[in-house]
Amino acid sequence: MTNWEMEKMEVNAGDDFSRAKTRARFQSLLNTLTWKNTDLLSFYEVTSIIKPKSETYKGMQTIPVNKIIGSEGRYHDFSSAFLPKREMLRSRWESVDRAVLNDVVLPPISVFSLGGYYFVRDGNHRVSVAKAQGVEFIDAEVVELDSQIPLEEGMTMRTLKRRVVTYERNAFIQQYKPSYLPMGEIVFTSPGAYPEMVNHILVHKYFINQGIKEEIPFEQAAVSWYRNVYSPIVKVIREEHLLFQFPGSTEGDMYLWIVRTWDEMKREHKDESVSIADAAKEVKKRGKGFPVIKYLKYFLSKLRKD
Numbered sequence: 001m002t003n004w005e006m007e008k009m010e011v012n013a014g015d016d017f018s019r020a021k022t023r024a025r026f027q028s029l030l031n032t033l034t035w036k037n038t039d040l041l042s043f044y045e046v047t048s049i050i051k052p053k054s055e056t057y058k059g060m061q062t063i064p065v066n067k068i069i070g071s072e073g074r075y076h077d078f079s080s081a082f083l084p085k086r087e088m089l090r091s092r093w094e095s096v097d098r099a100v101l102n103d104v105v106l107p108p109i110s111v112f113s114l115g116g117y118y119f120v121r122d123g124n125h126r127v128s129v130a131k132a133q134g135v136e137f138i139d140a141e142v143v144e145l146d147s148q149i150p151l152e153e154g155m156t157m158r159t160l161k162r163r164v165v166t167y168e169r170n171a172f173i174q175q176y177k178p179s180y181l182p183m184g185e186i187v188f189t190s191p192g193a194y195p196e197m198v199n200h201i202l203v204h205k206y207f208i209n210q211g212i213k214e215e216i217p218f219e220q221a222a223v224s225w226y227r228n229v230y231s232p233i234v235k236v237i238r239e240e241h242l243l244f245q246f247p248g249s250t251e252g253d254m255y256l257w258i259v260r261t262w263d264e265m266k267r268e269h270k271d272e273s274v275s276i277a278d279a280a281k282e283v284k285k286r287g288k289g290f291p292v293i294k295y296l297k298y299f300l301s302k303l304r305k306d
Contacts (some may be wrong), residue, residue, distance in 0.1 A: 016097050017090050020083045020132040040078055041070030043112060043119040045157060049164050049191045052114065052145035060108060063118055063140045065130050068111065069153050070119040078124065080154060082131040089125070096125045100133060108139035115151035118142075161191050168194040180219050181226055188252040196256060201225045233258055236280045245287050258283055 068082065077086050084093055099106055109123025118140070120127055130138050149163055165188060172194045173183065188194060205221030237243065237254045246254065262279035266272055 016129075016132060017084065017093050020093075020128070021085070021087070021090075023081075023083050023132075040075040040080055040082065041119070041155065041157070041160075042075045043070050043072040043114075043121075046070065046114065046119070046151075046160060047145070049157075049160060050114070050147050050149050052147055054146050055112075056144045056146075058113065058142040058144050061140055061142050062137050063111065063113075063142065065127065065135055065138050066153065067116070068118045068120060068127055069151065069155065070117075071124055072112070072119055072121045074120070074124040078128055082124075082128045084128055089128075092125050093128060096129045097132075100129055108141050110141045111143070113142050113144040115147040115149060117151045117153070162189075164191040165189060165193070168192070172198065176218065176222070178219075178222065180223050186226075186230070186252050187250045188256070189248070189250055190253065190256075193252065193256060197252075200229070200259070204229060230255060233276055233280075236276055240280050240284055242280065242284060242287075245284060254283070261286075 069080075071078065077084065077089055079085055084090075096106070106126055107123075109126050110121040111118040111123075112121060121143075123140075127138065149160070149167055151160070168191065169188075172178070176198075186197070188197070201218065201222045204225040205216060205218065208221060208224060209215050233255050234251045237251055237258070242254050243249060243251065258276060258279045261283050262274065262276055265274045265279055265282060
């Protein structure tokens, strides 16, 4: 390659990066105006919610570039379309782009496969260049994680959390068939809440069984938990008007927060006499603020299009 050709290649790579970075900036602006997600998904944030139970090495595969929706460690550096957002990426990005323009065969990237989509472990710049160049497929070394939660391109963490909550609620209903509980009143909005509720019922069941010879069934323990634990706490929530102070929360959410705070206060003060009412007042104090502002933020968030 002549010096002139090398200089031209340098210019082309620099132009490619500038165009990609400009596209990322416009995309971010457009997504902000239309209330859409502007960032890549974080692999660790996603897996902390989904909690995959196993992984399988799948070896070398050719995967669709448009199915890559997140990154293990560089999710802040690229837009949701995997375009570069930071000037600090230029040197490495341009070197990869020059290799592509010069038909150099690059090593495969490394990805996690989750719910039919991919998260980059190694090769973020190669993916970004491929996106910018309109490449449809890329070679990758794949490790697959199990997931019952469907993912999709452009998904936000908020959408994912709602999907996980729905999955966990349906799983609880399918396993325990709780016709004996008013499930229309027992509603949670955070991942892990329904499994936590089951644990509360099992702990309640354990204490009931301490005083009797025969072990009671889960259904009986759940009804007792609802009447003697959940409902009294919900009564306190209503008396303290906590839902007004925490817009977007449900009575179930507040129930869990109060129980956690109650346990925390008893451990901290080494005092078993701390009451649920004390915990509710502590929760109210921690969330003290101007409710109108909280409601405004909540209703604005409801307008966002995921």
